[in-house]
Each structure stands twice: as structure tokens, then as C-alpha cells.
Amino acid sequence: IKQIKEGKMSLVIGTHALIQKDVEFKNLSLIIIDEQHRFGVEQRSELKNKSGDNKTMPHFLSMTATPIPRTLALVLYGDLDISLIKAMPADRQPIITKLVEAKNRAKAYDFINQQIATGRQVFVICPLIDPSDKLGVKSVTEEYEKLDKEIFPHLKIDLLHGKLKPEAKNEVMSKFQDNKTNILVSTSVVEVGVDIPNATVMMIEGADRFGLAQLHQFRGRVGRGQHQSYCFLFTDNNSSHTIERLKTLTSTLDGFKLAEADLQYRGSGDIYGTMQSGYNNQLIIKSLANIPLLKKSKDAVNNIIKADPELKHYPKLNKKIFQSKNSGEVANPSNIHLE
Structure with missing residues (x-):
């Protein structure tokens, strides 16, 4: 200093x-x-x-x-x-983004199984660390238990959030980096500065709780290698405004166009x-x-x-x-x- x-x-x-x-x-x-x-x-x-x-x-x-x-x-x-x-880095493929309806959740889980069977890895993002009766949205701890015990008991799943001690965070990320973990359930702490080329699926729970810019940043955690990557958006909010906003993300990979849409939705x-x-x-x-x-x-x-x-x-x-x-x-x- x-x-x-x-x-x-x-x-x-x-x-x-x-x-x-x-x-x-x-x-x-x-x-x-x-x-x-x-x-x-x-x-x-x-x-x-x-x-x-x-x-x-x-x-x-x-x-x-x-x-x-x-x-x-x-x-x-x-x-x-x-x-x-506007040019993408060499050997990168455009990320396929889908807004997944509740009735198709099982299909999304099957797809994740298929991706992991080929050696790939998956991010699952939740808005909260712990469950909240007031907000009624997915939490990392709750989703981790569900995926680990009910949906993917045969896979190696870990969780990451801001309340973990630095040593624990580093250990979790190190295991994911070394492909010792198949699925990482996390809060927004992975929004920037995380580079896992082997990860090909970004699954975002409660997507309506995040802004377009943040969702675009989450999506950018996958598609960093040569493999085709995917981003799945889930929401329990079926209002026309929410669906329209989330569909904006499915229609473009251009961060500038998303920022423009954000300007329209949120004001200057x-x-x-x-x-x-x-x-x-x-x-x-x-x-x-x-x-x-x-x-x-x-x-x-x-x-x-x-x-x-x-x-x-x-x-x-x-x-x-x-x-x-x-x-x-x-x-x-x-x-x-x-x-």
C-alpha cells in the first residue's frame, strides 16, 4: 500500500x-x-x-x-x-438454452444422466442457501439433498455457497475441477471467475429470481470447452412478464442484446x-x-x-x-x- x-x-x-x-x-x-x-x-x-x-x-x-x-x-x-x-473463442460452440416446463423436468434429469455418462459435468444453481417459507424458492441445501438422495443417488454431488469456510470452498472447487464431482449445486458464487471446460450443463432453479445479466453470466460457466453445452431455465412463476423475460435469454447469446432488453425491463x-x-x-x-x-x-x-x-x-x-x-x-x- x-x-x-x-x-x-x-x-x-x-x-x-x-x-x-x-x-x-x-x-x-x-x-x-x-x-x-x-x-x-x-x-x-x-x-x-x-x-x-x-x-x-x-x-x-x-x-x-x-x-x-x-x-x-x-x-x-x-x-x-x-x-x-462479437467473435467467439476458437473451438467454442453456441450454448443451447431452453426454458423447461415443469412437466419436462424428468426429461431434463434424463438428459443430465446422459451427459454425465459421457464424462461431462453439471452445474445446478439455486437462489438461496437454506429453505425459506416466505420466498418459496429452491435452496442449495434442499436441492442438494433431493438430487443426492432421490434423483441421482448413483452420482457424486457436492454443494457450494458463501457460508462455507474458504478452505471448504477451495476443496469443493478443486474436486469439481478434477472431475471428482459430477454435479455441483451452488448459489451465485460461481457467477464469475469459474472455468470448468468439462462442464456442459447449467441448470438454473428459480431463474425468475435472477436478472438477465446474471443468468447470462451463469450460462457462461458452461460452453468453455469443445463440447456442445446447454443451459436449462426452471421457474415456478408462470406470469407472462416472467416467461417473456426468460425467453429473451433463450433467443440470443449476445450479451449486448440482453443488456438492451434489461434496459427495457428495468429502466436506465x-x-x-x-x-x-x-x-x-x-x-x-x-x-x-x-x-x-x-x-x-x-x-x-x-x-x-x-x-x-x-x-x-x-x-x-x-x-x-x-x-x-x-x-x-x-x-x-x-x-x-x-x-
Whole structure:
């Protein structure tokens, strides 16, 4: 920490620990945040405040498979540039995603048996660690007992959740990595940073309890090898809104399109504050997937502002902006958080 503060380290790689109060930088010029959706607005902003120079703003590169709604809104407003990597890694096959009805659960179990018989492995994700009468959704402990004792008594099954001690977590993951475990029943702790090329089935219980971005991250835990992989979504919530939202995941593997759908479902959040979702009546949008159109729009805005900074030749636009300012819809620019 002392060397970071004194500027003796050119490159620092770390977790959320870099955001802690006792970590300070002498001249922070570039910030790269991987898995951006795992960080809050205030956390990302805190890094900016640690730059060591109040007169400069660090360059910022944010990476994620599924941008949060607020980030997409910032792209639309021209506050962020965007680059897309659409090519899949070599030898990867598209993951087949299915929303499984309750009547077909037995077929899904049979399919899992077939996959394991060929040497493959399976993830089972549950929203909770322990059963809850109030929520009425699947839990890891309950599902583990069911699968281990009733459904797959002939297979090696293990469980993983956040309450386990670090040593126990490492042992569970090590066994799964070495293919000593056939099925791993887990909470969302496997969402990122888990690479098991031999795992080909992701089974998600209570899928309606997770956001599209999180479901996409779960799905990304399989399909990391050369084998065909599958993602099965289960839900007890049969509302039309839930089914429509989950079917979005079955229709595309494009994280950007899913993020766009998330924007439609959840709203853009507060551009000038810390809310990362929620509805903002200033943002009326049809599609964010058309990158060339976004670029043309941004270039047009830049050209207008460059030629007419005070918008004297655009009275309606001028009036709209000042109306927004007077109504309090737009906050002081100094309060805008970094990304």
C-alpha cells in the first residue's frame, strides 16, 4: 500500500480491496474494471477520487459481457464510447438454452444422466442457501439433498455457497475441477471467475429470481470447452412478464442484446446519481443494438455543439435543455460519477 501511494508500482491488479480508504495512488492515469456489473457506481467513482491529482481525470475502460442499464444509457447520451467483441473463442460452440416446463423436468434429469455418462459435468444453481417459507424458492441445501438422495443417488454431488469456510470452498472447487464431482449445486458464487471446460450443463432453479445479466453470466460457466453445452431455465412463476423475460435469454447469446432488453425491463437508472436501474422519462429509446446509428447520432450532436455551443440556431432544443435544468432533472455536472 505504501509503494502504491509513493508511485513505485506502475501496474496494480486487485479486487474491491483497491477501493478501500487506506489505498491511495500518486498519479492514477488508467482504470480498467473487469466484470463491471459487479461494482456499484459509487465504488467505481471512488477510484476516480483516488487519482492523486484533482485536476486530472483518469482514463476509464470498463469490460463486461452484460452492461448494466445505466451504462447503456450513458452510451446513448454520448458519455461513453463502446467497442464490441462479437467473435467467439476458437473451438467454442453456441450454448443451447431452453426454458423447461415443469412437466419436462424428468426429461431434463434424463438428459443430465446422459451427459454425465459421457464424462461431462453439471452445474445446478439455486437462489438461496437454506429453505425459506416466505420466498418459496429452491435452496442449495434442499436441492442438494433431493438430487443426492432421490434423483441421482448413483452420482457424486457436492454443494457450494458463501457460508462455507474458504478452505471448504477451495476443496469443493478443486474436486469439481478434477472431475471428482459430477454435479455441483451452488448459489451465485460461481457467477464469475469459474472455468470448468468439462462442464456442459447449467441448470438454473428459480431463474425468475435472477436478472438477465446474471443468468447470462451463469450460462457462461458452461460452453468453455469443445463440447456442445446447454443451459436449462426452471421457474415456478408462470406470469407472462416472467416467461417473456426468460425467453429473451433463450433467443440470443449476445450479451449486448440482453443488456438492451434489461434496459427495457428495468429502466436506465439515474444518469447523474447512483441508481443503476429504474425509469427515467428523459430516455426514450427503440434500440441500442444499432451501433452505426449510435455513432452517427453522437457525431451529429458533437457537430452541432461545436458549431453552435449556445444552441442559438436550435431554439426548441435550447428551450428543452433549460427546462430540464430548471426542473431539476439535470444535476450539477460536478456531481456526475465516473461511468
